[in-house]
Amino acid sequence: MGDVGDDFRAMKAHRRDYREKAGLPCPECRRLQPKRDASILLPGQRCRVDGYRDPRNASDRQTTSPEVAPPNSADDFDIPF
Numbered sequence: 001m002g003d004v005g006d007d008f009r010a011m012k013a014h015r016r017d018y019r020e021k022a023g024l025p026c027p028e029c030r031r032l033q034p035k036r037d038a039s040i041l042l043p044g045q046r047c048r049v050d051g052y053r054d055p056r057n058a059s060d061r062q063t064t065s066p067e068v069a070p071p072n073s074a075d076d077f078d079i080p081f
Ligand SMILES: [Zn+2]
Pocket: 026, 027, 028, 029, 030, 039, 047, 048, 049, 050, 051, 052
């Protein structure tokens, strides 16, 4: 039963990958507290430290579930068994 663990690892890897691609250090953190590590902000995310909001559109986010459920049209078919 390794499926759950594998999925969890894949999800974590995906999220880390996304953060590396889309995350930007908060410019206000850098300006106000240059000695501190800046918060990493994803598109549209607000910095918890200084309230700066990332101006990028949050809807540009990579979708986390690309599979869209297909329309259920099975009721329209007569299954020949
Ligand atoms: Zn900040």
